[in-house]
Amino acid sequence: MTRRLPALAAVAALAALALAGCAQDLPAASGAPSSSPSPSLGGGITVDAAASLNEVFPKLAASFQQEHPGTTITFNFGGSSTLAASIVSGATVDVFAAASTKTMRTVQDASLTAGDPVVIARNELEIAVPPGNPGRITGLADFGDAAKTVVVCDRTVPCGAAATQVFDLAKVAPKPDSYEPDVTSVLTKVEGNEADAGLVYVTDVRAAGSKVEGIPFPEADEAVTAYPIAPLKGSRNAALAGAWVAYVQAHEADLRAAGFLAPR
């Protein structure tokens, strides 16, 4: 049994490599014809998007793919800063949608965006608590109470930068139990009732449904974060990348329905 494990692992690793190789080849092969001036869209693109867009983007993609049969939009959701870092390090991505203009700027500074980024929505923070509010959280001041278990995003990611901003505005010295790597991790800890409260986006509270309750606070209006989107220069399917960006812009209302604020 144990003797056979290494062989199995090796086979699995090789299979994974082979699959990864195929995945790399596919867009190249299907992207080639669309570089001709033909107006019809085809092939696939990869969209790196901020974690907070992971509810609304797949829905938009479903209707986009219905309108343009034969196209495939693949998402890679994560912390904006991590995604930006991988794009700057050379990841092949067609479109980037970030949760802050500052994060988008790191990609712009590396001259990797094709055209100026467009803001498609804005978002603001809200306190998320488990159903029933077991920690009896009333506002931002509770984040300075060492006796409460509270989590926020690390300041290196947009939701953490916004959190730092609202704590400064509210003159609260936060004593979090954890600085999480992205907003989804904060939400997970609140949903699981491991934390009394977490600071997340309004849209995250909306998307979590009955798994969390939201507590708005006035300082949130002062720390609104913008969501810029831009096609990237390295795209192998620039036509489809451009079409997707235009489609998202045209369907701004769907983003507002998901709880996002209007671009301005």
Added chain:
Amino acid sequence: MSARRRRDPLARIPRAVLVPGAIAFLLLVGPLVALLARAPWAHLGDLLAGDTVLPALGLSLGTAAASTGCCVLLGVPLAVVLSGADGWPGPLRRLVRALVITPLVLPPVVGGIALLLLLGRTGLLGGPLFQATGVQIPFSTAAVVVAQTFVGLPFLVLGVEGALRGVDRRFAVAATTLGAGPWTRFVRVTLPLAAPGVAAGAVLAFARAIGEFGATVTFAGSLPKVTQTLPIAAYLALNSDPEAAIAISVVLMVVAVAVLVSLRDHWLQGIGR
């Protein structure tokens, strides 16, 4: 084993394995070389002197040492039980062994969630604990040690079990005829003979603990000086300062290589039997 060591015709390897073997080695070493090539050597000192890296390194070394201790204390007895499990019904033996190895194949983040479901403050065990005492395990240094022990134990158990199976039973028989009870036999005879396996398993568990990220960040969180270990610091640094992340990775690599070089050939004796 001894056949492999002697210089006999059987020890010569077929030429056909050389090319794929070299490719495998390059695949393993290439990324590390790239990391070293891109490392910001000129201001490595400045990057590491900030108030993030040293506390994170200290926490990583401390928790990894503690979890290795837990692995030895808990894993050696489990390995002893498993090495004596030949008399168990086959399916039971295979199931138990598969369960012991599961953390090796479980995505660490899933392992972290599983630990939350067990030891979180609404978890199977953590819930009653929190209700009764107000103690919560997540977000504590203890949670880091638990997460690292969870991922490191299989390495130790596999290593020690392999070593125990390799111990010549005649020594135990001799000890018994001389009047030694099961405990004396285990402590004075079996364990010393299996010591290289214990050492190899412990070093591997330590190395795995040093590199642990997913289960730790999910179960324990990330708070500087409390739960933010070096891999978590590296991941967060990647967001704001990629050079600092590379610098931290170099430190992690140096620690890992130092640990693994100390293994020498013990690995062959302890692992993969």
